[in-house]
Amino acid sequence: MAVGKLNVWQWSLFLAVPSFAGCVLPYEKPATYSEEIIPLNPAPISQAQPQSKVQLVDYQEPFSVIEPPMLEPTEILPPEFAPANVPALEVAQATKLPALPVVEGEGLTLSQLQDLALANNPTIRQSSASAQAAADYRYQVGLSANPVVGYSAMQLADQGTDQHVVTVEREFVTAGKLDLNRNVLGHAVEAQKWDVESQRYRVLTDVRLSFVDALVAQQRIDVIDDFHQVVSHGVSVAQQQFKAGEAAQSDQLQAEIELNEVEVLRQQAQFAWDAAWQEMAATAGVPDMARSQLLGQLNPQVGNLEWDAITSDLLGNSPELHASASRVHQARSNMTRQEVQHIPNIIAAIEAGHDNSTGSGMINLFVGAPIPVFNDNSGNVSAAYREYCRATHDVKRIEMSLKARLAGVAKQYDSALVAVERYEGQILPKAKQTLDLAEQAYTAGEFSFIQVLIVRRTYFDTNLQYIDALGELAKAHAKIDGLLLTGGLDEPNDFRGGDSLRGQTFSQQ
Template sequence: MAVGKLNVWQWSLVLAVPSFAGCVLPYSKPATYSEEIVPVAPASISQSEGKPDVALVDHQEPISVIQPPVLEPTNILPPETSPSDIPAFEVAQATKVPAIPTSTASGLTLAQLQDLALANNPTIRQISASAQAASDYRYQVGLSANPVVGYSGSQLADQNTDQHLVTVDREFVTAGKLDLNRNVLGHAVEAQKWDVESQRYRVLTDVRLAFVDALVAQRRMDVIDDFHGVVAKGAELAQKRFEAKEASQSDQLQAEIQLNEVEVLRQQAQFAWDAAWQEMAATAGVPNMQRSQLSGELNPQVGNLEWEAIYSDLLGNSPELRASYSRVHQARANMSRQEVQHIPNILAGIQAGHDNSTGSGMINVTVGAPIPVFNDNSGNVSAAYREYCRATHAVKRIEMSLKARLAGVAKEYDSALVAVERYEQQILPKAKRTLDLSEQAYAAGEFSFIQVLIVRRTYFDTNLQYISALGELAKAHAKIDGLLLTGGLDEPTDFQGSDALRGQTFSQQ
């Protein structure tokens, strides 16, 4: 036969071609992660089109020998996620890193500082790297096994009877395990993307909270500086009147005490401003940023809020909750994956060569598969079910956590709103009116100097308390806008998975 006259190398070529057939999967190799990527604004979520690149598989009850199924999932089933709802991984695709702003006449704005934070905060880069790692693992777990090519020689010492064989062995995966692997890791990638989005909200909220603290301190310093001039003049006047024997020494001492108190408050406000600036700059990832005045308002357009409506919005928009939904889908996909693990892969091998004793070619074929007699993967199936139960309870936990956090913020918001409205409508106007009347009475000789000092201090303290109430209201509003996510410098969630599913696919034992 003509086939038998092929030499060893020709047989090698013949066997190599079919051994690689079917090894190419319709997935592109992941791109290398770049640290130069800059996050976009949190509201910018890519509206991708087409079919989702991770399809959910139908789940069937796992067949398990482990009893009893004490743990049950909650009744909460996360909604199916459409591609337009998933944050695009271009969490960081901006053309350039924004420059660190220098001191300007108008002052730094919140928007400038938040842009800096999105570009420089290290936790965003950390969790972006974790998300990219999850994407890389997703690529890896769907790869087929490499064929094993070898050489076999026999009777080499017996002249003219030696036999030479080229061998090619390959494991063929059954039951779509590789696609199921990618399905499981695909949902993990989605969860990591939502974690990136959560971290960006945390950073933005923390920057905004520190900005409000700094702005409050800045406003307090302005008020204190204005009042300091009045108190200083009063202390000077009291000194002159005492020297002219027109007032008692107690008036002079009381004026000096008030001046010292105001100076202490000024120093404390400066310390508060410095601390808020350092916190804000550290959260933004630029701790050495040149200090300058801030430009912003403490009194946003606010009013009474419908807290049940806000909670409903949180349930629909929270990236924290969306990540938990993706992890439920991941757990369900892993259950389906474990249910087919016991279906054996096909181990096939072919040997081709030449027998010098007969001058003929040789072809040997081997086919085998592990028989699931002792290991039917029931333990992993049951464990996957427990993980699914855990994931569904995690959804419920996050919903309750949002409810509890919103209750705390609602208390802060409502308390601050009541204080701000009362100060604006009643307390501040009355304090100003009282101050004007006391000054007129003092000029007419109807009020003592001590009484004037008390009224002045009341008006001053009222303004400081009003600024503090404005700050508390602005901070509560910032937390609501930030979807109750804080902790911009806390250790971000890391991806805990690996390519273990691929190893399980090819172990079969």
């Protein structure tokens, strides 16, 4: 469309107005909606209420016959920060290794080792980097399209009739798609943050479990070393009595067998301590940490637990469930996003130029939009609904998994508690009393050396079994405190969404 003659400044004005308007004018944000949060403990369906059945569609059908449920969009999450202001790879930067206050005669505590793990375990930084990436993608998917500025010239070979045109083109996004993009990724960011919290619990629990294993081995070593002195003395006595003809050779051999068995147990306990230390140091992210004595107690003040209350607290505080619920909201938001994808964006272009043959200026205007005749995005809408269904079932799966894991830990805890209480209340006192009586009887000549040896071994084995029971009780307690999360060196969940929603926004064909 040609309009009267225009000079260069008028052309520039015509070009500048639409260009700047397209760059700085924000899109109209959709209304903010609210939705009911899906409970983590859904109430059982009454028998009087009809239960809806999910109808599966044969994969050969070209079109889905399932109508997506009419759901309101989730609440639009406000941006928390501008990623451009965050230093690159902030979460992946190396953390300074905290000093280990190991003093002569002392050792490492569980608290110190857990602080080391939080600062150095690589999976926590991996999970944090994934959360940061999700936040960056959330920023990216809400960006508007860049305007296209071009220049064209025609009839350049025909002097005096050439034409020169400058073009500004812009795509205007409709239906608030960019805000809905941010909303989908906003819930993904929330899910990744809960994954970071889950990974912290996994690392802390694994360090605590390894610490308990090392502490059990350490206490076993102390008990074995004390008993080793008694058995070594018994071997010397048996040898002297055999040489003096006061005891049979079988007594000497039995004492030597006992000593060899104790030495084997000592080596096995040392191997167990070494393995627990290596596992603990690796989980803490400092595998070359110098070995040191561990300070801690295996017998915390514990008792019978209310498992119904623990189950309720677990389901209410589990970061696994929180992350899964966030992914339900993400899938639900994506359904809303896909339902508006077919609404066409507006493409506008304006051209301004000069025709040297007539000496007049030219202004051309173009406005267009793709017509959703063949592609109404129905496949993506149906797929988004399937993803939403899968996400809701994943919440139930995690809930059932937590209950199943808690049942196993409850069995471990109750069994260990019964053993510890029985050892402390009856077995250990009676074993010590039996040992004292046997020593007195041996001194009085009423017991043989073999009989005393058997009583000593019983007392020794009882102490080792008591330590093992304490270890099982402490490990069960650690799992409960850690919300049943283990696997501190397993690969954490990664964010794989990317910025595909933005590409979908600007490719409506």
